[in-house]
Amino acid sequence: MASDRIFGLVALFVALxxxxxxxxxxxxxxxDPVGPKAFPMLIGAVAALSALVMVVRPDPNPNWPVGKTWISLGVAVVVLVVYAYALKPMGFVVPTAIAAAILSYQISPNARNAALAGAGLSVGLFIVFKYALGLGLVAFPKGLI
Amino acid sequence: MEMLSNLALGFSVALSPYTLMLAVIGCFLGTIIGALPGLGPSNGVAILIPITFTLGLDATSALVLMTSVYYGAMYGGRISSILLNIPGDEPALMTTLDGYPMAKAGRAGDALVLSGVASFVGAFLATIGLMLLAPMLARVAYLFGPAEYFALYLLAFCTLGGMASNNQAKAALASCLGLGIAMIGVDNNSGMPRLTGGNLHLMDGVDFLVAIVGLFAIAEVFFFIESHGKGSSIGVKLDKVRVPWTDIMSTKWTMLRASVVGFIAGILPGAGASLGSFLAYMSEKSIAGEKGKFGTGVPKGVAAPEAGNNAAAGGALVPMLTLGVPGSGTTAVLLALLMTLNITPGPTLFADRPEVVWGLIASLLIANVVLLLMNVPMVKIFVKILSVPPWVLLPGVTMISFVGIYSLSGSYFDLLLMVGFGALGYVLRKLDIPTVPVILGILLGGNMENALRRAMVLSDGDPMFLFSTPIAIGLWAAAVIGFVAPMFLRSVLKKPQAITD
Incomplete structure (x- = not known):
């Protein structure tokens, strides 16, 4: 109940x-007769109406994750954001190994497996992308080599 | 006879050794993608689009590769349904109902082969149907003006919202979300930036591939983190694989009927493969009656949804190719592929680029045969691949998504946007808000607005012009019915839930 109401309210404000x-x-x-404003305003109006319906007639709550899982999810989002920023300046191999290892650890908390998955994915994917598919990836930051 | 010469043209394109190789690779990859739980046809094809794009394949080769992946994923979905009781993708849900009990009874191999044959029959008949129907519909599509197109887009959103989701308001909100995102960027008519918030990165708009990969692939990673990858180990062991001829013969009429039902469901814009397998299963269940013992592991219960599912996959290509309106989530992704390749689907595609259309159809037929040959003897290999642990698979999917999106534009902004869409996708799916309308909105938003504005230019701003032709009125009526009717039918047609042990 509450989840749908909260989301509906947020969606309502976004629509407005x-x-x-x-x-x-x-x-x-x-x-032209319609102009660039009318269609976005129409979409906003329909969205606001749907959001109102969600507030008035909410569905039962989904099973939200509890406690520690939220932390895992938060860590995953942060890792992905940092990875997005790191990919260009740091080259492919090192950020990928770290990001993949952390994600792997969040899915199944086993440090050895996670480290193996990170290293393996990073090197394996680099070889596939660079040599099999011919994408222009940079392995390490330029200054180091 | 025109069709045969067209088909000959198609095969001359599709039978070159190189495209044939692409078809085989695509089928193999597709079956794996479909089989792996958590990687369905939509996100599998979505991840591969940017990579195909950067490979620099020409339009026909890219189409052959991706449609092979698409058909392959439709085949592969059955493997994890039968062995693990986890549908590899949404349409394969119905296959779990009889497939898993059959596997538990020690007939896993029979179920896999039978479902493979049923998939072949469904997909083959649907491809024939596509060949017959698409050119006819393309001719009708010439009668469509901007008013009709606007109503058609509306119909797609309404049927998608009405049939494929549990709550109309949520589906409508999802469509608006997608349409709203599509508006961001420079307005084509006036050349003025809209709703960018002054952000230069947003001037070009939001790339639909970024949204698709984020909503489908990255969101999946969050779901696996939440579940800690549980429930993805091997459920039922597979021993000898033989061809169960008696089962195949006894289900031949089931397969035929299910294919027809699935194909029709697939053609409806927005309804798609899930509806196809659902209707095929339910109609066979009611034909067999109580004595049919559906749900206890009967061959007919395996054959019907698989034939229906694959026939719907073919049927969904009809509106996508002729009208540019996708019939399912995955065809929406294929539409994204066409747009990336600068191919505009629609009636002119059949007249201007026959080699693309007929090459595609020929490659579908080839892919289908390859898949049958691949899936019956090699099913054990695919079963092995199912045991790739999620803690390797999901980080791998993430990294491939990042590289794919990064190679599109080389900008970290798109990557951030993709992560944002991933988080959004997680929340939306948690709240039971469908994500396919979001994708459809982003894909079709620009066209829908253009259709409306052109209609208004033609009529000098008279809104009644939208209802001025019989086709437009029919589409509007269908849209309203498609949106409203499921509210009343929901209590009658209840989706059966997956069985639990």
């Missing part, structure tokens, strides 16, 4: 903000 920012869209002198 979306409509508000759609009204700010600049129109140019070359305009």
């Amino acid at each position: 903000a979306y409509i508000a920012s759609a009204t700010q869209v600049q129109t140019s002198f070359l305009s």
Whole structure:
């Protein structure tokens, strides 16, 4: 119950903000009868209506994960974000090995397996991408070699 | 006879050694993707699109490869349904109902071969149906103006929301989310940026591949972290694999009927393969009656959903190719592939690029034969692959997704966006909000708005123009019925839940 209500409220505000920012869209002198504002505002209105229905008639709560699993999920998101930033400056191999190992550990907490999975995936995928598929990946940061 | 000459053209494209090799590779990869729990046709094809794109394959080769993967994944889904009682993808859910009991009774090999043959029959008949129906529909599609297209897009969202989800409001919200994201970026008509929040990265809009890979593949990683990869070990052992001729002969009419039902369900825009396997199973169940013992591991209960599922997979290609409106989640991903390759689906595709269409159809036929040959004798290899532990598989999927998206644009911003879509996908699926309408919205949003605006230009702003032709009115009526009717039918047609031990 509560989950749907909260999500519905959030969605409602997002939809209203979306409509508000759609009204700010600049129109140019070359305009058609509909213009660039109308369709986004229509979408926002339908979304707001659906969100309201979710608030008024919520479904039963899903089984949310508890305690430690949230931490695992949070760690995973942080790792992926850091990985996204690291991929270009740090080269492929090292960030991939670390990120894959941490993700593997979050799925199955076994440090040895996780380290093996990280190292294996990083080197294996690099070879596949670079030599079998011919993608232009950089293994290590440029300064090191 | 025109069809035969077209087909000959298609085979001349698809039978070159190189494309044949691509078809075999695609079938093999696809079966693996379908078989692995947590990697279905949608996310499997989604991850592979950026990689195919960077490989620099030409349009036909890329299409052959990806459709082989698509058909292969449809075949592969049955393996984990039967052996593990875990559907490898959503349409394979119905196969667990009789497949898993049959495997528990020591007939795992029979069930796998029988379902393989049923898949072949369904997919083969559907491809024939596609050949017959698609050119006809393409001719009808010439009558479609902007008003009709707008109504057609609406129909796709309505049927998708109505039939494929449990809550209309949530499906509508998901569609709006996708459509809303599609609006971001420079407006084509006026050349003004819209809803970018001043962010330069958003001027080009949100790439649909980023959204697809995030919502499907990255979200899956979060689900595996939540479940700690439990329930993915081998359930039932597989011993000898023989061809159960008696079962195949006794289910031939079931397969035929299920194929027809599945094909029709597949054609409906937005309904897709899940509905196909569901309707095929339910109709066979009611034909067999109480004596049929459906749900206890009978061959017919394995053959019906698999034939229906694969026939629907073929049927879903009909609206996708002729109208540019996908009939299922995976065809939405295939539509993304076509758009990436700069092929615009629609009636003109049949006239302007016959080699692409007929090459595709020929490669579907080839892929189907390859899959049958691959799946019956080699089923043991695929079963081995099922035992890849999730703590290797899921990090691997993540890394492949990152490299794929990174190779598209080389920008960290797209990667961040992908992670964001992954987190969003997790929350949406937790709340039982379907993610396929989001994808469909992002894919079709621009076209839908253009159709509306062109219609309004033609009519000088008169909204009644949207209802001015019989085709448009019919589509509007179908859209309303498709959205509203399931609310009342839900109590009658209840989706059977997966059996538990």
